[in-house]
Amino acid sequence: MIVKTYEEMFGQKLTIKDLVNGFIEDTKTGKVTGFGGKLDIRPPYQREFVYELDKQKAVIQTILARYPLNVMYWAKKDDDTFELMDGQQRTISICKYQTDQYSVDVEVANKRMAKTFSNLGDKKQAFLNYPVTVYICDGTEDEKLAWFRIINIAGLKLTEQEMRNAIYNGTWATDAKRYFSRVEGEGFSSEGHESNGHTYGDYVNVAGGKRSEKENAVVRQKLFEIVLEWVVDDYNRKNNSTGSDKMTIDNYMDSHRRDSDARELWRYYEDVIEWVKSTFPTYRDFMKTVEWGILYNIYGKSTPIDADQRVSQIMAKANEISNIKNVYLAVLSGDLKYLNARAFDKRDIARKYAEQNGVCPYCKKKYNEDEMHGDHIRPWSKGGKTEYENLQMLCTECNLKKSNYDVKYLPWDTSIYEDFDLEVWDAENSDGKEYMTCLYPLQQYGYNIAFTYLITEFITMIIYIIQWGFYWRSRLVSWSAFHVLGRLGQPIFY
Numbered sequence: 001m002i003v004k005t006y007e008e009m010f011g012q013k014l015t016i017k018d019l020v021n022g023f024i025e026d027t028k029t030g031k032v033t034g035f036g037g038k039l040d041i042r043p044p045y046q047r048e049f050v051y052e053l054d055k056q057k058a059v060i061q062t063i064l065a066r067y068p069l070n071v072m073y074w075a076k077k078d079d080d081t082f083e084l085m086d087g088q089q090r091t092i093s094i095c096k097y098q099t100d101q102y103s104v105d106v107e108v109a110n111k112r113m114a115k116t117f118s119n120l121g122d123k124k125q126a127f128l129n130y131p132v133t134v135y136i137c138d139g140t141e142d143e144k145l146a147w148f149r150i151i152n153i154a155g156l157k158l159t160e161q162e163m164r165n166a167i168y169n170g171t172w173a174t175d176a177k178r179y180f181s182r183v184e185g186e187g188f189s190s191e192g193h194e195s196n197g198h199t200y201g202d203y204v205n206v207a208g209g210k211r212s213e214k215e216n217a218v219v220r221q222k223l224f225e226i227v228l229e230w231v232v233d234d235y236n237r238k239n240n241s242t243g244s245d246k247m248t249i250d251n252y253m254d255s256h257r258r259d260s261d262a263r264e265l266w267r268y269y270e271d272v273i274e275w276v277k278s279t280f281p282t283y284r285d286f287m288k289t290v291e292w293g294i295l296y297n298i299y300g301k302s303t304p305i306d307a308d309q310r311v312s313q314i315m316a317k318a319n320e321i322s323n324i325k326n327v328y329l330a331v332l333s334g335d336l337k338y339l340n341a342r343a344f345d346k347r348d349i350a351r352k353y354a355e356q357n358g359v360c361p362y363c364k365k366k367y368n369e370d371e372m373h374g375d376h377i378r379p380w381s382k383g384g385k386t387e388y389e390n391l392q393m394l395c396t397e398c399n400l401k402k403s404n405y406d407v408k409y410l411p412w413d414t415s416i417y418e419d420f421d422l423e424v425w426d427a428e429n430s431d432g433k434e435y436m437t438c439l440y441p442l443q444q445y446g447y448n449i450a451f452t453y454l455i456t457e458f459i460t461m462i463i464y465i466i467q468w469g470f471y472w473r474s475r476l477v478s479w480s481a482f483h484v485l486g487r488l489g490q491p492i493f494y
């Protein structure tokens with residue numbers, strides 16, 4: 001690959017006048033051209049224009065103050081046209097200003113005044129003559145993309161997904177971006193088949209709470225990335241892929257790169273969100289923080305018919321739950337372990353520990369405070385509240401046994417709760433193995449077998465003692481043989 005400066009290639013410097021020549025922004029196709037129609041300012045792998053107005057103004061002020069702008073990179077194409085690899089935002093800021101699309105504060109006779117390009121007066125010519133430093137690279141498609149990636153890694157400008165779009169660009173990526181990379185695209189703004197007043201974007205965790213943050217995240221490919229994560233997870237589950245066999249987003253994009261369109265991905269996403277809407281018709285604000293695609297991949301085919309009602313039942317005591325986001329996972333899996341009871345207050349824990357004198361009420365042994373746990377006397381899953389009256393301090397072992405006992409209960413199970421009884425639990429759950437002592441056979445098989453066992457043990461012990469004797473005798477012989485016979489040269493034993 002060859003890299004030259006514009007000056008080396010054309011024998012003169014590139015000025016803003018050359019750059020803005022024939023600037024066209026086609027809002028229908030999204031195509032932007034400049035440099036006399038020969039520069040594609042927004043090639044397929046470039047992200048959408050996201051500069052805020054104040055950043056655009058800063059570019060113009062840099063130029064008017066005659067400070068240098070950062071280097072820009074163009075790639076030469078086969079037909080002697082160019083595409084812009086790096087510098088899109090600066091180039092568009094310049095072109096938009098030159099076509100009077102916004103104004104910038106300019107110092108005129110010690111006063112700051114907002115001026116469009118047409119009103120710049122004698123500063124106009126200096127603006128147009130400002131030299132722009134451009135490097136032009138000429139090479140294969142792969143070389144250009146590899147270089148594009150390096151430029152962007154160095155500048156830390158693109159998100160991971162923007163980078164992937166650049167590398168796996170093609171018909172498929174272009175079509176997919178139509179759905180997922182635009183604020184007005186179907187993936188974000190559509191209400192789907194059964195409208196419920198919420199758009200698809202209300203079910204996806206693209207960014208924080210503010211509308212503008214979300215829109216920016218969509219443009220910066222966050223939605224696209226989420227959907228790809230889901231579909232790749234689906235593929236890996238269906239194919240039982242684990243470890244290094246797992247498909248990645250890169251693999252997926254590479255394998256679809258030449259597809260004519262991205263309808264398959266769109267339909268998958270549509271299935272996910274329509275499933276959420278029909279399974280959980282009540283919209284709840286935190287739904288946008290749930291990884292719906294993953295839940296769909298696991299539970300989409302077997303969904304409890306009263307799922308939404310179960311969520312409501314759990315939500316009725318939401319203030320008792322520490323991780324309410326997991327309510328959908330808990331309902332779909334039928335497993336309460338995904339919901340945790342709110343923890344007891346630290347001061348309540350200390351007070352209760354003192355009140356119990358550090359004694360565990362079940363095993364009656366004494367422990368340090370850090371060896372005990374705050375337990376709901378009436379289990380939280382059976383409606384027990386996280387309040388002082390329902391608190392007891394248990395040792396780790398008893399706490400574990402009691403929680404294993406409690407887990408049998410689900411919040412929508414209204415059967416009566418029987419108090420946990422440690423002795424009953426131990427009797428039901430013990431198979432005797434933990435009493436593996438010398439009395440074990442006696443307890444298990446009665447005296448006759450125990451007697452045989454003890455005799456066997458006794459004989460084994462005698463054999464050991466005899467062997468031990470032989471061992472020491474042989475040690476003595478060999479010691480003597482070495483030290484005594486060896487030195488004196490005559491036998492004294494045997």
Ligand SMILES: [Zn+2]
Pocket residue numbers: 360361362363364365394395396397398399
């Ligand atoms: Zn205990």
